[in-house]
Amino acid sequence: xxxxxxxxxxxxxxxxxxxxxxxxxxxxxxxxxxxxxxxxxxxxxxxxxxxxxxxxxxxxxxxxxxxxxxxxxxxxxxxxxxxxxxxxxxxxxxxxxxxxxxxxxxxxxxxxxxxxxxxxxxxxxxxxxxxxxxxxxxxxxxxxxxxxxxxxxxxxxxxxxxxxxxxxxxxxxxxxxxxxxxxxxxxxxxxxxxxxxxxxxxxxxxxxxxxxxxxxxxxxxxxxxxxxxxxxxxxxxxxxxxxxxxxxxxxxxxxxxxxxxxxxxxxxxxxxxxxxxxxxxxxxxxxxxxxxxxxxxxxxxxxxxxxxxxxxxxxxxxxxxxxxxxxxxxxxxxxxxxxxxxxxxxxxxxxxxxxxxxxxxxxxxxxxxxxxxxxxxxxxxxxxxxxxxxxxx
Numbered sequence: 001x002x003x004x005x006x007x008x009x010x011x012x013x014x015x016x017x018x019x020x021x022x023x024x025x026x027x028x029x030x031x032x033x034x035x036x037x038x039x040x041x042x043x044x045x046x047x048x049x050x051x052x053x054x055x056x057x058x059x060x061x062x063x064x065x066x067x068x069x070x071x072x073x074x075x076x077x078x079x080x081x082x083x084x085x086x087x088x089x090x091x092x093x094x095x096x097x098x099x100x101x102x103x104x105x106x107x108x109x110x111x112x113x114x115x116x117x118x119x120x121x122x123x124x125x126x127x128x129x130x131x132x133x134x135x136x137x138x139x140x141x142x143x144x145x146x147x148x149x150x151x152x153x154x155x156x157x158x159x160x161x162x163x164x165x166x167x168x169x170x171x172x173x174x175x176x177x178x179x180x181x182x183x184x185x186x187x188x189x190x191x192x193x194x195x196x197x198x199x200x201x202x203x204x205x206x207x208x209x210x211x212x213x214x215x216x217x218x219x220x221x222x223x224x225x226x227x228x229x230x231x232x233x234x235x236x237x238x239x240x241x242x243x244x245x246x247x248x249x250x251x252x253x254x255x256x257x258x259x260x261x262x263x264x265x266x267x268x269x270x271x272x273x274x275x276x277x278x279x280x281x282x283x284x285x286x287x288x289x290x291x292x293x294x295x296x297x298x299x300x301x302x303x304x305x306x307x308x309x310x311x312x313x314x315x316x317x318x319x320x321x322x323x324x325x326x327x328x329x330x331x332x333x334x335x336x337x338x339x340x341x342x343x344x345x346x347x348x349x350x351x352x353x354x355x356x357x358x359x360x361x362x363x364x365x366x367x368x369x370x371x372x373x374x375x376x377x378x379x380x381x382x383x384x385x386x387x388x389x390x391x392x393x
Contacts, residue, residue: 048078056082073103080112089120110134111143118151127151142171142179149182158190177207181216188220196220211240215249227256247277255286263290281310285317288324297324315344319351326354331361349375353384365392 047062063079066072080095096113099106114130117123131148134141149164165183172179184199200217203210218233234253238245254269267290273283288303301324307317318341325334335358338351356371369392375385 044072044075044078047075051078051082051085056085071098071102073099073106073109075099076102077106077109077112080109084112084116089116092116105137107134107138107141107144110137111141111147114147114151118147118154124151124155140171142168142176145171146179146182149186153182153186153189156189158186161186162190174202174206177203177210177213180206181210181213184220185216188216193220193224197224209240211237213237214240215252219252222252222256227260230256245276247273247280247283249273250276251280251283251286254283258286258290258293261293263294266290279310281307281314281317284310285314285320288317288320292320292324297327300324301328313344315341315348318344319348322351322354326357331358334358346374347378349378349382349385352378353382353388356385356388360388360391368392 042062044063044066047059047066050059050062060079060082063075063082066075067079076095076099080092080099083095084092093113093116096109099109100113110130111134114127114134117130118127128148128151131144131151134144135148138144145164145168149161149168152158152161152164162183165179165186168179169183174180180199180203184196184203187193187196187199197217197220200213200220203213204217207213214233214237218230218237221227221230221233231253234249234256238249238253241249250269251273254266254273257263257266257269267287270283270287273280284303284307288300288307291297291300291303301321304317304321304324308314308321318337322334322337322341325331325337334354338354341348341351342355352371352375356368356375359368359371369389372385372389372392375382376389379385
């Protein structure tokens with residue numbers, strides 16, 4: 001019986017081995033080498049083993065040869081998987097289609113094709129149709145429900161997503177951690193945070209080595225004001241990443257540190273985030289906030305400006321810039337920044353109050369009253385707006 005290693009070694013030998021030989025035998029030996037490459041193929045099972053061992057090119061080499069001589073639905077299915085793993089999604093779909101031409105009831109090909117349509121081509125309705133067909137062919141296949149649930153989530157149909165992931169969990173008997181994760185993020189999107197937290201914790205119980213689980217748990221804990229627990233969870237996610245940490249992990253942990261007033265740790269994390277992703281506007285905004293708290297408005301402005309340089313529609317950064325200029329007694333530029341912010345988001349209380357203050361200072365009470373009134377429409381108990389609205393009368 002051939003082992004996986006021996007199959008791979010023979011492929012490499014047939015493709016890559018060079019020989020030292022005398023001039024008279026060169027042509028003959030080259031012919032033998034070429035013949036050995038053409039003759040060596042391997043079985044479908046060999047190719048499948050190579051695919052799961054992440055030797056994709058070798059798997060494709062065997063599968064393409066098999067498909068020319070003895071095409072089967074299973075062969076085309078694994079070619080689709082191979083091309084999908086190489087991000088050649090159109091080729092992958094072509095091969096899943098060939099698989100389904102031979103066997104229209106190949107549930108695995110239906111699900112894999114649907115996954116590509118939803119994840120990479122944004123064809124949600126087609127993906128839903130394929131998931132429905134897969135479920136009708138095999139109602140006990142958890143992956144059909146999982147695919148449909150993920151598409152419902154992408155379409156913001158969170159209740160439908162939760163229902164499908166619940167079905168997948170039941171069919172899978174709770175053994176696949178990601179089903180809990182998918183349902184957890186669906187609960188989170190549906191603002192059912194305690195249920196979301198419970199599901200992510202279940203995912204971790206099933207598989208405790210996935211960074212995404214701890215990161216998502218940290219975000220949920222942060223939203224629930226469990227900030228110290230959130231820091232622990234995100235720190236665990238960072239540890240699991242080893243040397244390949246997403247910038248958002250440091251960015252969000254830094255944001256939590258800043259909320260807790262631990263500004264030194266916050267800035268360390270936020271600067272790490274910017275090093276990993278120089279276009280990470282959120283990190284610049286939080287650093288700006290920290291400098292505002294430290295009464296270093298010039299440094300705060302520098303960071304807010306960097307944030308809006310990256311994202312010209314970053315209304316919150318314009319809003320905070322306006323406040324910086326107001327504190328620095330540069331009222332004209334504060335007015336301009338506030339107007340920029342409100343053009344993007346008309347419901348920013350700080351910018352509304354700044355414009356109200358500007359017009360009150362130049363004795364345009366009617367315009368000032370309009371801005372303070374809009375501010376109070378958003379927050380009827382805002383003391384600054386209440387106090388200054390009275391001055392407009």
